[in-house]
Amino acid sequence: MSNLNVINKNRTAVINPLVTCQPLGAMFAVSGIKRGLPLVHGSQGCSTFVRYGFARHFREPADIAVTSLHEDAAVFGGRKNLISGIGNLAARFKPDVMGVVTTCSSEIIGDDVGGFIKMAKDEIVKKMGVTAAEKIKIVQINTPSFVEQHYKGYDNAIKAIVDTLAEPKDEQNEKINIVPGIVNPGDIREIKHLLSLMKTEGIMLTDTSDPFDSPLRPSKAEKNPYYQKGGTPLEEIKDSANSLGTISLCSYANTGAQSLERKYKIPSKVGGTPIGVQNTDEFVRTVKKFTGNEVSDDLLDERGLLIDAMADLSSRYLFGRKVAIYGDPALTAGLARFVTELGMIPSVVCVGVKNPEFVKEMEKVAKESEDDVDVLLGQDLRALDVYIKENPVDIMIGNSDGRLMAKDHKIPLYRVGYPVYDRVGTARRPIVGYNGGLNLIDGITNTILDKYYEVQDWKLQQ
Numbered sequence: 001m002s003n004l005n006v007i008n009k010n011r012t013a014v015i016n017p018l019v020t021c022q023p024l025g026a027m028f029a030v031s032g033i034k035r036g037l038p039l040v041h042g043s044q045g046c047s048t049f050v051r052y053g054f055a056r057h058f059r060e061p062a063d064i065a066v067t068s069l070h071e072d073a074a075v076f077g078g079r080k081n082l083i084s085g086i087g088n089l090a091a092r093f094k095p096d097v098m099g100v101v102t103t104c105s106s107e108i109i110g111d112d113v114g115g116f117i118k119m120a121k122d123e124i125v126k127k128m129g130v131t132a133a134e135k136i137k138i139v140q141i142n143t144p145s146f147v148e149q150h151y152k153g154y155d156n157a158i159k160a161i162v163d164t165l166a167e168p169k170d171e172q173n174e175k176i177n178i179v180p181g182i183v184n185p186g187d188i189r190e191i192k193h194l195l196s197l198m199k200t201e202g203i204m205l206t207d208t209s210d211p212f213d214s215p216l217r218p219s220k221a222e223k224n225p226y227y228q229k230g231g232t233p234l235e236e237i238k239d240s241a242n243s244l245g246t247i248s249l250c251s252y253a254n255t256g257a258q259s260l261e262r263k264y265k266i267p268s269k270v271g272g273t274p275i276g277v278q279n280t281d282e283f284v285r286t287v288k289k290f291t292g293n294e295v296s297d298d299l300l301d302e303r304g305l306l307i308d309a310m311a312d313l314s315s316r317y318l319f320g321r322k323v324a325i326y327g328d329p330a331l332t333a334g335l336a337r338f339v340t341e342l343g344m345i346p347s348v349v350c351v352g353v354k355n356p357e358f359v360k361e362m363e364k365v366a367k368e369s370e371d372d373v374d375v376l377l378g379q380d381l382r383a384l385d386v387y388i389k390e391n392p393v394d395i396m397i398g399n400s401d402g403r404l405m406a407k408d409h410k411i412p413l414y415r416v417g418y419p420v421y422d423r424v425g426t427a428r429r430p431i432v433g434y435n436g437g438l439n440l441i442d443g444i445t446n447t448i449l450d451k452y453y454e455v456q457d458w459k460l461q462q
């Protein structure tokens, strides 16, 4: 049996980090609500960098507002900015949901965000009338950025959204809540596709697929800031309190699911991101357990196609190849499991978080692996760079931030995760589900073939 070695060095400086701050996750979550607007209560940079990052990765504009705190707010507080910001957005955009996302500065100066939101609501009532004002729901999302990272911000946002908006009814619906995690539009569409093959309706908490990948359909008639079909409607979020169950596909963002379970007795299941055969099987089994719906023949065919591709390609091109994987914990844990299913060795997995759940997931992977697995816990790309110099690998899998390292070490890089800015189409192509598995196996194999097609490059066969 192979071992898991956890390398958890204390660092005095972070070089090329693998994580970013909490508000990003919250902005992402709110963007997945139909007619939803994130309002960042902080300095301009707190929203600009995220907006820029989303635009670069998704190739779509992201509507994110900011209260633009300056030096005076640090002394006198951000009340004026937040109240006028909420009022302006309400009047100009008429959102269904506004997510007020705090930052380092608004948390440190101790702004009473809840109190300011109440005052802002009174202002909206005065300006727009009671009926119009009541239509706009405001969710307070605390994301103190000096602790934890963007995953926690996403988790806090999903919890705040369901805590504020979910409304129980006497009757249960026949739906399943899904917390998809920080994934691409292609992934969310693939999850919906899996659900449709299971004849199951899902409530995405939240659905960022259309907001970050919407059709361009110019219309003379409207000047609407929102893409009409995009995001989870408010009514569905309300109805999440009446569902058959909640599946959180991100082990690090489960407090929303737990809250629904605690308050409304909606059973929850936290599973790994459905990357590869075993994780997708687990997802399908959970849907079946919650709904009682049978696994369709079409779904079994999709699974069969993936197994067929694995049989065709893994022993021929992939078996025994050493892989370095880096990025977000949910993604890397899923990828490590899938490459192990392919007979490859996830020699090193590098994440920026120090999460015990992640170590548990990697222990499972190590048990299934042909060789030892090293985990760089709470580290950065610099740590991975140093590691790879001493322990070369055949392929790297991760985001675009590793491109220069891959070039230096002359190791091919297969790009997945966030952010990917030096390739196109990544956000549209799913890597979850059986179809996503096919995309991954094709992509990984082609990346291997790019570098090692010639006979002299097949070290394993010599």
Ligand code: SF4
Binding pocket: 021, 022, 023, 042, 043, 045, 046, 047, 102, 103, 104, 105, 145, 146
């Ligand atoms: S770390 Fe704090 S100040 Fe910097 S962008 Fe994030 S929230 Fe803003």
